[in-house]
Amino acid sequence: MFLFGGWRRGDRPLRIPITHGDVVVWGGPARLRYHGIAPLKAADHAFAGSHRINLTLRKAGP
Template sequence: DRPQRVPLEHGDVVVWGGPARLRYHGVLTLKQAQHSLTGACRYNLTFRRAR
């Protein structure tokens, strides 16, 4: 499959699981800007269920 670009904006959430979690993925670097709440930061959260 060819890579697909998906534009993300402030407040967007990306969720995937199952077989899709093994696909290659990446997030482009941030543009130079300041957000009123987070400054020049991006937060990445990963949740996994322990068994």
């Protein structure tokens, strides 16, 4: 569950269901909103085992 919050930490986040292989992309002023992933249930994946892999990509200036 991806949690897309507001401008303040106390704002109630929008809960967006995501599954294996999903990508979440946002930018502009929204990049400053609070966000995160809800805790995962214990499970094993064939590749990652019991770990979650998170990639964060940013566009760098010249």
